[in-house]
Amino acid sequence: MSFLWEVVTESLSFLAEASFWPVLGLTLAVTLAATTLAVVFGIPVGMWTGERNTKPSRFLLVLLNTGMGMPPVLAGVLVLLLLWGSGPLGSWGLLFTPLAMVLVQFLLALPIVAGVIAGAVRTLPTLANEHIASLRLSRKAERRLKLAEVRPAVITAVAAAFGRVVSEVGAVLIVGGNIKGETRVLTTAIVQESRQGNLGAALGFGLILLVFSLSINVWLTRFQLRESAP
């Protein structure tokens, strides 16, 4: 019991030192950038896949569903291969930079956003589709209306995508390298501190991660509740 108490006390003094700010800042930047990119690209991909029932759209749906369950470490290795010095994109010099971390997290979040939206658009009731068609809107206005109709699913998609990237450790460790002051984020910092036996610091980083995740989700849940109200 005294051991646990000691760790908690250590974690509190770690938080009081406030040396975690750069790590929190980078976590914030990387996760929000990756989630935003996933939403920006995931919405059109999801709409395209959800609105059609063609061979390519069905194939893409399978890819998206598979992507949702892709092991992050595998995504990390694939991006590592791409960005490796002698790899196809090696000349870009992105490996072990925050941009590489954004890229890998974006690839992990994209199938979630696109897949959830595609599923929601596909399951729009026939009646809704008939009414939408009867409005004779422009293609753009029609897609905007459909997106508005599946708004709760969009919020779920954003929450799920954010949840995936904020808790992800394997992929960012592989492509970021957990370099202190450069590519260290909350999750990789927790791994690092645990390995070194700094359990107070590990718990401190963990608490910050929890508060960060909680704040974003409180905000998202408010939207979700507003949408599900009758």
Next chain:
Amino acid sequence: MTLDGFGFDSGDHLVIFGPNGAGKSSLLRRLIGFGDFDPILNAAYLPQKPYAFRGTAELNLTLGLTETEAARAMDLADGLGVSGVLASEARVLSGGELQRLNLARVLARSEEWVILDEPLAPLDVRDRERVAGLIAEAIGDRGSVIVTHHRESAAIFGDKVVVVVDGAVAQQGPIREVFSLPASEVVAAVVGVSNVLSGEVQRREGVLGLILAGDLEIWARTECDVGDVVKLLIPAESVTVFASGGTPVGSARNRWDGVIGELRPAASLVEVLVEIGRSSVVALVTQGSVDGLGLAPSVGVTVAVKASAVRAIGR
């Protein structure tokens, strides 16, 4: 659904009749061009059930409309009694309110045809006739194709009836012809047999009105005023046939002498077409009556029908 036997001219007011699952909605979808079909009519379309898009009733009312159409939709919403709910979320409205809102939006559009799939179904029975009148007024000179199950509203909506059975057109023709002389037993089973006449209200007496329809003076239940042009619906089963010379005793206010033009079997009954001057009335009687009264073509008869069985509806 095959379109064989289905025809229209611009400005036609067509009413589609048919049992559930007969293919009425499929016919409408083909006309509008849903699914893999090319559109046949440039039409504003109201699907079979109302739907609420996310947002306020006002947003739902004006979706996809131009400014002029939106103003017209506002007027129609007012006439349909839903202007008071426009600030509410559409999803909390009742089915009837939502249908009126959807109707106002569709009727406000400017396409040259209006296609409505059972527009009165979600409404209270007591409102149906009034709303049917408003719909007919809003359609005006544009063409219309309307699916309905109500004979009364059919008479308000259309000049021509299309009867759809088993995915095909079983009969198409003027409403009077189809309702009074169904082409087959199947059609008769769907539409019933009714006489549809046009006339003008001559005078009122309580809930009744005296209507002059061709050669016939007919007492009918009506809410219309003197001078109004009306359609009369006389169910054939309400028309009683008497042997000529016999004076019918009873409460029937409408009695005419005529000559039998034709006898036709209709399910287990017989349709008797009685010619009265230049007009004609169809009665539905049993084979026993045909034999007992000696009914046959060219035989003189008297027909009677209670005023309460006749409905006069203004368009």
